[in-house]
Amino acid sequence: MHIITRNHKHLADRLVGRRKQFTKGCRIVLEALKNTQGTPSAQDIALQLKNSLSNQAPGLTTVYRSLELLARLGIVQVVTFRDGERRYELISPGEHFHHLICEQCGKTTRISACIIDGLAQSISTEYSFMVKSHVLELYGLCKQCNDSTNNAIPNLLVEVS
Amino acid sequence: MHIITRNHKHLADRLVGRRKQFTKGCRIVLEALKNTQGTPSAQDIALQLKNSLSNQAPGLTTVYRSLELLARLGIVQVVTFRDGERRYELISPGEHFHHLICEQCGKTTRISACIIDGLAQSISTEYSFMVKSHVLELYGLCKQCNDSTNNAIPNLLVEVS
DNA sequence: ACTAAAATTGAAAACGATTTCCGTTTCTAT
């Protein structure tokens, strides 16, 4: 906890609004996100903490509140896939990711490829809209699922919509 | 056998799949979508129908069921913005849209500009992932909101994150 | 260290969108 406090001390200065402090709960949630790969939901995190920390684990409410703060601080990205559940992943401030989501096995893959550069410019001129952020998620089949599906039903159509 | 069939009717429904017919409820909901611009939620639609058709209006449950069928038929696109509420809009089969969402006034604009063409190909080769569909939504400020918030800076800035 | 004020915590309750249940109504085919 000392390490994390030191590493993110600069963030503590920016705390404004409801949540004012970078608390132990936040530190624990941040730690959990660091140690987890994937894109867990708040309940995933709370459960994992309950399993690893038992009675020391922060409650679900605190997990939600911590995630909200971390997101506001810019070190957590909130992502929502088709099931509507909010999921969270660690980022560096200013960074963002997109995802490949397998519709069959549910596996998600972070990708940093971003296509916004030209688009934002053309949107700006065509619609007079200032793009400040964007969401891009790609749905389809991962290699394994695509292979196994093609074996069962050979030559399935390749549709890009 | 009648008793058993009746008691487990809901299970059988789930196995076979739900909606089978294009019913009056669907027709009414479809009509409502045609006459509405914007991207209404199921509750928006139900309320509007209640206002216009009074006791003839389909109930909220039927609105949900109709929207589900219309989406499955490919003539309704389901979109979810940051508030997580599902919204619906009419499309031609195979068609899809993206949106500009003003973070200040909430105005949304459909755009048909699509960036998937090159991306799906490069994703396929780099990640062996078959892209079948995608979600792209752009958040920012519409012209009016941008002008009123930064009247000091008349030029439209393009911030891409 | 003491103490009062401020902030955080978490269990329970509230919330809101969506889904499920199930009795009633409508449709369809004979």
Add this chain to the structure above:
DNA sequence: ATAGAAACGGAAATCGTTTTCAATTTTAGT
């Protein structure tokens, strides 16, 4: 007309998330 199948709709359930609020912990002033 009749029976079986499907749809309807209101109530209840579900589920992720937020709010409430009393208790606890932390902070800041002395």
